[in-house]
Amino acid sequence: MAKNFHTDNKAFMLYKDWEDIFQALDSSEEIGELVMALFAYAKRGETPKLSGGTKIAFLMMRAAIERDGIAWEEMCAQRSECGKKGGRPKKSDESGNTDEKAEQTAASADNAEEKPQGINDTAEKPKAFSQTKRFSEKAKKADKDIDIDKDKDIDIDKDTDKDKDKDKAIDKEKKKDAGTAKSVVRSFGTHKNIMLTSEQYNELESRCRSAGLSLESHISKLSQWLFTNGRHCTDPYRIISGWLDNDSKRKTAVKPKERQGCDLSWYDDYAMNFDLSKFF
Numbered sequence: 001m002a003k004n005f006h007t008d009n010k011a012f013m014l015y016k017d018w019e020d021i022f023q024a025l026d027s028s029e030e031i032g033e034l035v036m037a038l039f040a041y042a043k044r045g046e047t048p049k050l051s052g053g054t055k056i057a058f059l060m061m062r063a064a065i066e067r068d069g070i071a072w073e074e075m076c077a078q079r080s081e082c083g084k085k086g087g088r089p090k091k092s093d094e095s096g097n098t099d100e101k102a103e104q105t106a107a108s109a110d111n112a113e114e115k116p117q118g119i120n121d122t123a124e125k126p127k128a129f130s131q132t133k134r135f136s137e138k139a140k141k142a143d144k145d146i147d148i149d150k151d152k153d154i155d156i157d158k159d160t161d162k163d164k165d166k167d168k169a170i171d172k173e174k175k176k177d178a179g180t181a182k183s184v185v186r187s188f189g190t191h192k193n194i195m196l197t198s199e200q201y202n203e204l205e206s207r208c209r210s211a212g213l214s215l216e217s218h219i220s221k222l223s224q225w226l227f228t229n230g231r232h233c234t235d236p237y238r239i240i241s242g243w244l245d246n247d248s249k250r251k252t253a254v255k256p257k258e259r260q261g262c263d264l265s266w267y268d269d270y271a272m273n274f275d276l277s278k279f280f
Contacts, residue, residue, distance in 0.1 A: 003077070005073055013068050030052075034057055041058075041062055071173065074169070082161075194233065
């Protein structure tokens with residue numbers, strides 16, 4: 001029967017880079033809630049109701065737990081398949097040899113009773129009998145050598161199959177790790193309350209460079225606003241992306257003479273007076 005990692009696997013992996021996610025949460029209660037949610041999913045497949053940053057962190061960690069669980073199920077299936085192939089073929093039963101020896105002993109005893117008196121027991125046996133026995137022993141030895149060679153070939157084939165399975169599993173893990181690295185959530189901002197994946201951060205940074213804007217400035221403004229008002233942002237990527245679109249349009253529309261130098265007071269007024277309530 002196929003294994004299920006929720007019920008059959010007794011452990012699940014906690015990664016070191018999850019420490020930043022736990023530290024980005026606001027309180028110990030949220031950390032405890034996240035930990036219990038991870039155990040509930042790993043052990044029973046349950047998805048509890050969460051909100052805010054705790055929900056985002058759980059979704060990212062759940063993907064890693066599910067990835068590791070599927071890899072564990074595939075490994076169990078491979079081991080079960082190898083077990084069904086069976087072990088090495090059994091050699092000739094020793095009891096058969098014992099019976100053969102017993103028959104030879106009984107035959108020699110019958111011959112001894114039939115021999116007339118005066119015949120020397122140490123007399124040489126006929127040449128035909130000795131040659132037949134020698135050929136029989138050679139045939140048995142050749143059969144044993146063939147069986148040994150077959151056993152060696154079977155063992156070599158099994159080792160080759162195991163190596164191929166290991167290589168496939170390693171390649172699959174590398175591809176999964178590469179995909180997970182792009183989706184790891186990191187905390188940004190002055191107060192570490194802006195949660196973005198590596199892929200989202202790289203995209204926003206590229207857009208800022210092309211528009212001549214500062215991504216760190218946008219993140220700091222949003223981080224300070226959330227901290228001052230005691231709010232939690234569920235989708236900071238969407239907010240910052242909207243800011244970049246508006247700032248790019250504003251920068252394109254304003255004449256160079258009206259926006260010379262590094263005066264960012266116009267941006268401060270825009271950022272601090274921007275209504276963020278519609279994003280929550």
